[in-house]
Amino acid sequence: MGVTRDLLCILRDFHYPTLISTKGALPASEPYLSLLAEMNVVVRLSAAGIPEVLRKMVEPRTDGFAATIRTIGHLSERGITCGLRIQPIFPGYEEEALAMAREAAAVGVKQLSFEYLKIPGESVKTEIAAVSRRLGYDVVERMRRLGVVRLGPDWTLSRDAKRPFVRRARQLSHELGVKFGAGDTEFIPWSDGKGCCGASELTQEEANHFAANFVGVIRSSLGRPDKRVRFDMLMDLWSPEQSIGNYMDWRRRIPPRQRDGLSDWLALMGRRWNGGKSPYSPAFFDGVVPTPDTDDAGFRIYDSSELAKELSG
Template sequence: MKPYKYYAGLTSQVGFCATPLRLDSYNRCQFSCEYCFASTRQGYGRNERLQIGNPTSLLNRLSRVFEGKISSALDELISHRVPFQLGGMADPFSRIETDKRVTLEYLKILKEYDYPVIVSTKSTKIVDREYLDVITESNIYVRFSITVVDPKLQAKIDRGCPPLEEIAVAAKELHTQGIPVCFRFQPIIPGHEQYFKDYLAVAYESNVKHISAEFLKCPIDANKKFGKSLKVILDDNPIQRYKDLGALKQGREYILPITYRAPVLAAMAKETRGKGITFGFADNDLLLHSDGNACCAASNLYLRDSNYFTANIVSLAKEKSIGERLYFSDFLAGWVPTRAISTYLNSKSRIAVSDSTQPEWLSYLQEMWVGKLGVFSPNYFDGIEITNEHDEHGLPVFIKTHSKIAELVNLSCTSTHPHNRVAEGL
C-alpha cells in the first residue's frame, strides 16, 4: 500500500466550478455501486492499487500557507479559503477508513484551521461518535449521495451502501448538531424519475437544507462495466438505451438530451423549493439555474468564512443580468491564480501555454472560451448564447439570455430564493 501522491488537487471541472479543490483520503472506493463513476473513467477505479492520503502533508501545507508561504496554485486557492471537497474521487468512509482513519485525521486538521469543507459520502460513518465529536462546531457541510431509482432496487444498485433509512437517521443527527446536510440525488436513473418525490419527502423529514440532482451519464464502456441490475433496468444495453432516448456522445460519455432532462429537473426544482429547500442542478449544462453562487451544492449558503473560485465561466455568467454580454476581459476584474495549474490537471486537460505574458489559468480559460477544450465553451451552458461580436482581441462575445428551462416552469435564475429554510433561520 503506497502513499497517495495526488491526495489533493483541482477537479477536472475547474473551468466552471466554484469549489474545484479536491481532497481524498484514498485513491479508490470500496463500495460497489453498479454505475461507479470512478471505475468507468480512465486512471481510477476499483482495480487500481490502493493508495492512502497523507494527513501530515495536509497539516504541513495548511501551516505553511497560513504563514504566508505560497508555492503553487493549490496553495493560492487554499490561502483564499476555497472549500475542499473531501471525497472528490473516492468515498472517504469506505471500509478501509476503519483501519487507516485518514479521513478522521483530515477532519481534525481542517477543524484546527476552521477550514471550510464539503464532505461527499454514501456512508453514515460520519455520525459515529469519534467523528461526530470532531465535526461538531467544524466548518463543514455534509453531502450524502443517493441514487434515484425504484426503492426496491436501491440495494442492488448501491451495493454495499447504507439504505436510505439509515442515511435519514444520520442526517437528522447532523441537523441536531447544527451541521447542514445536502442530499445529492445522483444519479437519477432514466425511467425512475417518479420516485424522486419519495426521496424528497425523506429529505424534508430529515431537515435536509439542500438538494442537488443529476441524471446518470452513460460511459462508452457502460455495457461492460455497469453492474448486472443496472444493465437490466437499461434493457441489457445501456448505450443503445441512451441512444434511443436521443443521447449524444460527449467525450467518453453519452449524455441524455437537454429536452429530456430539463423538464424533469425543472419540475424537481420547483417541488423542492416549494418545501423550503434550496436546489442545485448538477448536470453541467444547467448549472446556472442552481441556488447559491457555488455550483450545484450552494455551499456558499451553508459554510462560513469561505471564498469561492469565481474565475470560471459559470460564476461569470451568474453575475450577469439577462441581456448583458460576457467578455473574456471580465475575468481580469477578479482574482486569478498566478502560478501554474497544469500540474493539477489530468493529461487530457493540460494545455501548451503559448502566452507567457498572462497567468496560465487565463490561457486555459481562453482555450475553453473559444471551444478548444471540448464542449465547455460558454454557450454550452443553458442561458448563454454566442453573438456575432468579437472583442478587441478577436475573442467571441457571449450574452446571457432567457433560459428555455426557466421559462418552462417559470423558474427564476437568481442566486437564492426567499422562501427557503435558510432565510427562515431553520
C-alpha cells in the same frame, strides 16, 4: 488508526470550511458526531435515484435510503448542515428522485442536488448491461429514445431531455425551503450556489468557490442589464497568476509564447472560449447562446438572457 479523526480535528481547530461526501452512516456515530458538531462543515450524503426495491441492485454496498434518512436526521438534530446528492438518476425514475428529496427535506436537509446517469462508453456492454437485466429494461435504449449526446468518453441525456426534470427539481427544492444544486454540468448555472453540486457557500461560514471560469462569468452576466457574457469579465474574477502547468496534463499546457500576455489559466479559458477546442465554451451551458459579435481581441460575446428568464420564473 484515527487518521481521518485527527484530520477533522485540525479542520475544526481552524474553523476551516469543509465538505464531506459519503454514502455511509459513520458521521452519525461517535466520536465523529460530536466532532462534526464543532466544525464549519457540510455533510453531503448521496444516493441513487431509483425505487427502493431496486436499490440493492444499483448500490449493493449501502444500507438503503432509510438509513441515509436516519443519518441526515441524526446530524441535523445536532445542528450539522446536511445535503443530499441524488445521483445517478435513472431515466424513468424521476418521481422517485423527487420523493427522496421530500423525505430528506422533512428531516432537515439544507441542500439538494440532482444528477442524471452518465454512461462510460466502455461500460455499455458490461456494467450497464448487467444493470439493465436487473432493472428489467434496457437503460441505453431508453436513453436513446429520449435523446443522448456524447460528452467526452461518456454518453448522457441531451439537455432538452433533462431540462423538464431539472426545472421541476429546482422548483420543488425552493418549495421545500432547500437550496438547489444542479449536478449535470450544462445546468450548473441553474444552481443556487456557486459550487458544482450544492450551495456550500450559502450554508456555511467563510466558504468561497473559485469563480474565474465559464460558470463564474455567466453568473456575473446575470447581474448586467445587457446579459452579455464577455471574456474580459474574467479579469474581474480572481484567478491564479502563477503557473498551473504542474497540475495539468502536459497536452493541456499552453507555452508562454502562445498566451498573448495572459496567465496560463486565462489562456486556457481563452483557448476554449470560442468553442471548437473541446465541447466546452459558455454556450455549452443551458440558456447561454452565442451572438454574432466579438470583442477587440476576437473573443465571441455570448448572451445569457434565456438563462436569466428561466431563473426568474
